[in-house]
Amino acid sequence: MSELWRPSEARIAGAELVRFARTVSRERGVDGIPAPDADRGSGRDLGPGSDLMERLHAWSIDDPRGFWRAVWDFSDVAASAPPVEIVDDPSRMPGAEWFEGARLNFAENLLRPGRPDADALVSWNEHGHVRTLSRAALRAEVARAAEGLRDLGVGTGDRVAGFVPNVVEAVIGMLAASSLGAVWTACSTDFGVEGALDRFRQVEPSVLIAGTRATWKGQWQHTGERVAGIATELVDLGLEAIVLLEYGLDRADQGGDPAKGEATSIRAHLPDSVNVSTWMELTRPGSPVPEPRYEQLPFDHPLYILYSSGTTGPPKCMIHGQGGTLLQHAKELRLHTDVRAGDRIFYYTTCGWMMWNWLVSALSVGATVVLWDGSPLAPDATAMWDLVARERVTHFGTSAKYLAVAEKRGLRPSRTHDLSSLRTILSTGSPLLPSSFDWVYSEVKPDVHLASISGGTDIVSCFLLGDPTGPVYRGELQTAGLGMRVEVWDEDGHPRPAGVPGELVCSRAFPSMPVGFVGDPHGARYRSAYFEYFSADDAGPGGPDRGHADATGAVWRHGDWVERTDRGGWIVHGRSDTTLNPGGVRIGTAEIYRQVETLDEVTDAVVIGQRWDGDLRVVLFVVLREGLDLGDSLRDRIRTRIRDGTTPRHVPALVLQVPDVPRTASGKVSEMAVHRAVHGQGIPNRTTLANPESLRHFERRPELSPGD
16 A cells, blocks of 8 residues: 655644653653653654554553543543542453543533634534534523523433434533533434434433424425424333424524424424423523533443444444543544644534534534534535635545545545645545545645544444554554554454454453443343453353453454554454355455445445355445446446456455445445345334335345345
């Protein structure tokens, strides 16, 4: 893989990672971390950028207590009581206790930094600019919303659910709930009734904040009927109040409350015991601002409930703690992404994807958070680059799929937009294709830090991230996260060398592990999900040699199939639970996608392994450009491209055309849903998909008649 970018000495010298390293060296005298050299004022005294990250990472996993205490101090965490112990036993997974004795509040830490007049939130949608809130205005609105929730009876430990578009009111609602010690959970307004209820039924919220309008591809979507359906089902589970939000219409200062009509309609479906109000009634614009109150809570007090995709069963409801989320995000934003006070960060996401939670945490750094509601390609294909230029975005986050689509559409943002403010591009959701690396550096900006990152809802953060002080290589993620002991193991729990793919595991505890699952009081489902694949108690996977894991502990098996490169970078080959295994040879699906998506004719694809004649055959489904049909010539070109770019074992036995592939609400291709459709297993929760109707193109196809 060729080197595509290397930061200048000036950029290295100004990086937050370097400031952290110098602080650690000065205050802790850590061996191997270079001492500060104020006279030189450059990055040269720190050695090569990649070497600095390597040394910091080695220290962070060898001394987790020292490292996480340093992150706490460097992030200037606001806490009413300091920790008496950083971690009791980092080898115990699950069950390690972090920052015992600390008392803090997540919302307070996000609202505290920054000048009062600085922009905190900027909201846009497909129709243009919606709202901008200064830090002072955000604090005032959170205080009003918290007072309104308190009046509705919300207190510590209660659950507040949001069925909301990605607008400032969603952030305000989350911060208000957090300030009270309540737990926030959300689905975006593109969920159907059953998809939302699959999640909210398990959570049993006492208050539902619901958007009655959202926008998609230039059209306003009215969601009031879905809100009524969701609320009706939740009443018997303890729902006490609904707060309706309708944005994009006239606001109170223009003479009305546009949600009142919806409130009247929805109230007719509900018993009198349920309080139905509007957002403006909750927050009372123009009233005196209440004195902010922040409940001081333990480090692991529940903050968020996030959900797995739920395409093969009920979604897992993962509870994340306030302190672990705060510290992990501070580390990733400051040290790996180089976000600083005054920066302007944008990530294309919905409120139902963990990247929304990650994005909002940038408030804790003093950055401005830019929000978008709608399609990334509306009102036209340049919408995201228009936003970057207009808002002077410094950090632009998106999905790997979006970058591939932008390339396929022939966009050349460097020639059409002023991107001088842009320092970093972030990509996640799926492995970033090598061709997308090339496109970013040739058509977007040659001196941008392109960071492909990988983690999950399960940890509300990342295992693999960027290094703003090190080079970017084509097709590689730069580094494992600081404080994350990430390794590559084979099926028997043995470490694999560089260049050999295997299971991604984390063999030491970290603060953002879930507090637990909803409805799992003894932790059985939690342990089964992550810790029992490699077991110390049997002779199967994880037998006598379990890498670095302690004999009494477990390891986190994430379900990603990854490879460490000789220079310390990483390649993600796809999910290990959908890894193909024809003839006993394991193949990552991302290896096939990398080849297929270089073809101009192909706009999307999904690949699965189909059981066939006692083995497995590879089946590739492709979506072609409008007006194209899959003939023998194109089918042969696809197979040749895969064979030339990988191995003959990667070549699919069948290549079939479909008009669409199923994706989750966060935009990820659902290989498992296709696998189940092809094998006639049924999809328990079709409504969790953004486009469940696409599955009919995979079911009962004559080309896929079952083998023996």
